């Protein structure tokens with residue numbers, strides 16, 4: 266009887282121990298997985314495309330974003346090939362100017378795009394119309410016209426907010442109208458944020474300050490309009506308060522980046538990085 270009792274006790278204790286150990290192991294693996302997931306960085310690349318813009322973001326959850334494609338396809342092509350990128354989850358054309366969209370046709374021709382973010386400012390230029398047409402006709406690609414204030418559901422751990430755009434049909438009387446329709450996005454992860462300003466200048470800046478004033482702060486600023494004097498104002502920099510500024514610029518006849526913009530950034534003690542001097546640049550948020 267005693268033997269049986271002991272045996273019985275042993276038989277109940279051992280499985281319980283095994284179950285407990287398995288539970289502990291399982292919880293440990295879950296915790297480790299959570300730590301591993303939380304530790305994934307957000308990586309932002311400011312691609313050297315000459316005089317133009319292109320930025321690539323690897324989101325912590327594994328999806329990616331391409332904002333603009335530069336003035337021709339070669340640089341963005343090399344970058345995406347070098348990084349083994351086979352699809353784009355979220356593609357943003359900030360505004361239909363050729364120094365921002367020319368590389369995008371190649372992207373549509375060579376890989377699937379999940380979502381295409383666009384504005385509704387008109388363009389009769391063949392290159393811009395072609396990019397919009399490729400987005401419209403690519404199977405599985407959804408064109409989105411975000412509104413200022415929209416939160417974009419790109420990543421579980423990342424807050425993505427649209428601060429400027431032209432979601433309603435708009436005609437343009439000049440280049441400034443296009444710049445001021447730029448889709449401006451603030452990407453925030455952990456305690457850090459990056460502001461992608463497109464080419465937004467005075468009028469759009471004033472509108473963002475008036476609507477989002479206290480929520481514009483970002484450690485990192487992709488400087489607007491290649492460092493033109495109209496896209497970097499003291500008021501804007503005082504609201505964004507960046508520590509690091511990235512200027513995407515190449516050989517040009519506009520005087521970009523301007524001494525005015527560089528002076529404002531210098532006075533605010535911002536570290537300035539330039540793709541024309543340093544090539545493609547990377548900023549990671551851990």
Ligand SMILES: [Zn+2]
Nearest residue numbers: 317364464490
């Ligand atoms: Zn531009």
